[in-house]
Amino acid sequence: MAPEGLLVAGRYRLLRTLAVGGLGRVWLAVDETLGRRVAIKKCALPDGLSAAQQRLIRGLTVREACAFARIVHPNVVRVLDLVPGEEEPWIVMEYIASRSLLQVIQESGPLPPARVAAVGLAVLNGLNAARGVGVLHLDVKPANVLIGDDGRIVLADFGPAVTDEGVRALSEAGIVLGSPKYIAPERLSGGVSTPQADLWSLGATLYHAVEGRPPYVRETVADTLKAVAESAPDPPRQAGPLAGVLAGLLRREPADRLPPSEVEVRLRRVEHRPAVPVASPPVRAAVPRSRARPLVGRMAALGTVLAVVAALGGGAAATRGGGRAGGQLGAAASASPPAPLLLPRDFRWWTKGQEFRVAVPGAWRRSRGIAGALEFRAPSGWPSVRISRWAAPPRDVVAALITEENGVRLTAYRRLRMEALPEPPNAVWEYTFRDPRRGPMHGLRRVLTAAGHTYLIEWQAPAPAWSAELPKLAVVLDSVGPVPGA
Numbered sequence: 001m002a003p004e005g006l007l008v009a010g011r012y013r014l015l016r017t018l019a020v021g022g023l024g025r026v027w028l029a030v031d032e033t034l035g036r037r038v039a040i041k042k043c044a045l046p047d048g049l050s051a052a053q054q055r056l057i058r059g060l061t062v063r064e065a066c067a068f069a070r071i072v073h074p075n076v077v078r079v080l081d082l083v084p085g086e087e088e089p090w091i092v093m094e095y096i097a098s099r100s101l102l103q104v105i106q107e108s109g110p111l112p113p114a115r116v117a118a119v120g121l122a123v124l125n126g127l128n129a130a131r132g133v134g135v136l137h138l139d140v141k142p143a144n145v146l147i148g149d150d151g152r153i154v155l156a157d158f159g160p161a162v163t164d165e166g167v168r169a170l171s172e173a174g175i176v177l178g179s180p181k182y183i184a185p186e187r188l189s190g191g192v193s194t195p196q197a198d199l200w201s202l203g204a205t206l207y208h209a210v211e212g213r214p215p216y217v218r219e220t221v222a223d224t225l226k227a228v229a230e231s232a233p234d235p236p237r238q239a240g241p242l243a244g245v246l247a248g249l250l251r252r253e254p255a256d257r258l259p260p261s262e263v264e265v266r267l268r269r270v271e272h273r274p275a276v277p278v279a280s281p282p283v284r285a286a287v288p289r290s291r292a293r294p295l296v297g298r299m300a301a302l303g304t305v306l307a308v309v310a311a312l313g314g315g316a317a318a319t320r321g322g323g324r325a326g327g328q329l330g331a332a333a334s335a336s337p338p339a340p341l342l343l344p345r346d347f348r349w350w351t352k353g354q355e356f357r358v359a360v361p362g363a364w365r366r367s368r369g370i371a372g373a374l375e376f377r378a379p380s381g382w383p384s385v386r387i388s389r390w391a392a393p394p395r396d397v398v399a400a401l402i403t404e405e406n407g408v409r410l411t412a413y414r415r416l417r418m419e420a421l422p423e424p425p426n427a428v429w430e431y432t433f434r435d436p437r438r439g440p441m442h443g444l445r446r447v448l449t450a451a452g453h454t455y456l457i458e459w460q461a462p463a464p465a466w467s468a469e470l471p472k473l474a475v476v477l478d479s480v481g482p483v484p485g486a
Contacts (some may be wrong), residue, residue: 007032008090009083012040023160023177024088028095031080037095038080043088043160046177056173057160058088064166065091068158073129075122077146077156093156097149101209102142108344110212113242115474117271118467119145120206120245121264122153127198128260130155135162138193140201141182142208149346151468167193180224181214186254188229196254199263203249210239215250241270271470272416272430347475350374351483356455358387359479361472382438383461383469385476390447390454397425397447405429411436425454432463442466444473450481 006014011033019026024044031038043061045054062082069079081092101119105111111119123145130137137144139159146154159177160166170177171191178187184200186192207215215233218224233250236243245266248258258266343349343359350366351357352374360376369375373388394400398420405415410433418429429445440463448455457480461469 008040009081012038012081012083012090012092014040029092031092039077039093039095041091041093042085043091045088049175053173053175056169056175060166060169061160062089064158064160064162065089067133067163067166068130068135070133071126071130071135073126074152075126075154076129077154096146096152096154098146098152098154100143101145101147101205104147104344105142105209105212110238111209112474112478113210113240113270114272115471116206116209116242117245117267118470119147119153119209120202120267121271121467123155123202123205124260124263124267126155127195127202130158130162131195131198134164136164136167136193136195137162137198137201138167138187139178139182140198140205141179142205145205151471180221180228181208181216183225183228184254185229185252188225192254194254195260196257199249199257199260200254202263203246203257204233206242207233207236207239207246207250210242210246211236212238215246245270268467271467343479344475347479349479350376352387352389354483355389356387356453356480357483359475360385382441383459383465383472385460385473386458387476387480388456390456393425393447393454395425397427401427401429401445401447410434425449438462440464446477448477448480453482455480 004014004016008014008029011031012029013032015028015030015037017025018028018039023046024041026039026041029038029040030036045057049057062084065079065082069082072078077096078094079091080094083090083092099107123140127137127140135158137155137158139157140155144155144157146152146156148154171193174191176183176187176191178201182201182204184197186194187197204215215236216224216227216231217234218227232252233246236246239246245258245263248266249263251257346362347359348362349357349359352372358374361378364376364378367375367377367384369386370388373386375384375386377384398418401418405418410431412432412434414432416430416432418427420427425447426449427447431443433441433443435441441460442463443458443460446457446459448457457477459473459476
């Protein structure tokens with residue numbers, strides 16, 4: 001293992017380990033030439049390979065790294081440099097202060113469907129950009145999706161073979177790299193790796209995010225692989241409006257899976273629909289094993305030879321924390337709130353007397369609003385959110401909203417939707433308008449109930465930033481409720 005303080009290529013000073021996996025160790029480093037922090041990965045070979053297979057992967061690593069370095073997209077981690085080593089190379093990447101999606105799930109439990117849809121769109125955009133330069137990912141999973149402190153969502157940790165030629169070379173050598181709970185079934189049965197395989201893994205990742213567990217949870221790696229190869233995914237319980245997207249991505253036949261364009265349309269539809277709480281029993285994940293080991297050798301039950309499966313690729317290549325990339329959700333996870341809401345670290349609680357409380361981003365400022373409401377704005381002025389309690393909502397909430405709409409005086413106002421939601425009086429009113437200074441704007445007014453009380457939340461953001469800001473709205477909506485003990 002390289003020591004802390006080591007200077008790589010005369011410019012990259014290693015500071016501390018960020019993540020360790022079966023395909024290498026990732027360090028936080030300083031580029032002393034440019035004076036910036038970077039993430040640098042020392043590539044390694046998975047266990048269980050023959051000498052010929054080791055030579056093959058060594059020969060592919062540099063060439064394939066050059067291939068994914070061609071991807072320039074905000075939803076894909078950027079490769080900055082490639083440094084040859086005595087045995088294995090170093091890959092230098094941008095450093096993104098972040099948590100992996102897996103860490104977010106472990107810390108906060110299942111995510112609301114709208115928030116998961118926003119993550120899915122970002123990952124889909126990254127996959128589309130990769131495919132545009134002839135590159136596959138082939139290890140999409142929550143540990144390889146980074147949620148930046150700045151809100152950016154990034155796909156990280158492409159494998160050692162990402163081009164058609166590289167993937168074909170591994171397949172011919174009997175090597176399949178991937179993570180058992182997220183790998184597409186056709187990769188197990190015939191080593192077939194296509195863009196549709198990445199779509200399956202995207203579906204499994206979104207399933208994990210909204211359910212709190214992967215679609216296949218079995219006692220052993222072998223049992224998991226057998227289930228992936230032969231069985232349908234476990235039915236989702238908490239996916240709500242995401243259920244159709246998950247079903248379309250997790251179809252066994254690659255040709256039957258939703259195409260990327262349809263996935264995008266459906267995810268945007270879910271993304272713009274505020275989360276509706278779903279009561280369901282806790283979903284328990286399997287107890288973590290000491291380490292997810294590569295599966296090496298012949299899986300006769302699957303009718304295929306897997307030289308390596310589940311090489312722990314890391315994914316946390318640019319995350320803040322140390323430790324292993326990947327892992328398991330080791331505790332009960334529930335979407336219904338008996339458990340206290342775990343806020344993202346950059347949110348804080350506010351109370352309106354004894355009427356209600358809400359969590360908003362810590363950097364946002366409270367502003368003077370209408371009487372009886374709490375109103376907050378981002379430091380730049382937008383997004384903004386206003387929260388109030390609706391003491392006596394009418395029987396027909398939508399009719400009341402329409403009456404209010406008749407008095408709207410916003411420039412270029414256009415209604416997108418106004419509809420009742422399950423569990424009356426829940427409702428949503430979504431619209432666009434033009435602000436004289438900020439240009440196109442997007443707004444949403446949400447009526448929701450919590451613990452027998454009704455609340456009105458109004459959210460407005462610049463239209464170009466709408467999708468990026470929706471995860472914050474999801475937290476706000478989840479947090480509104482009575483003051484504990486009041």
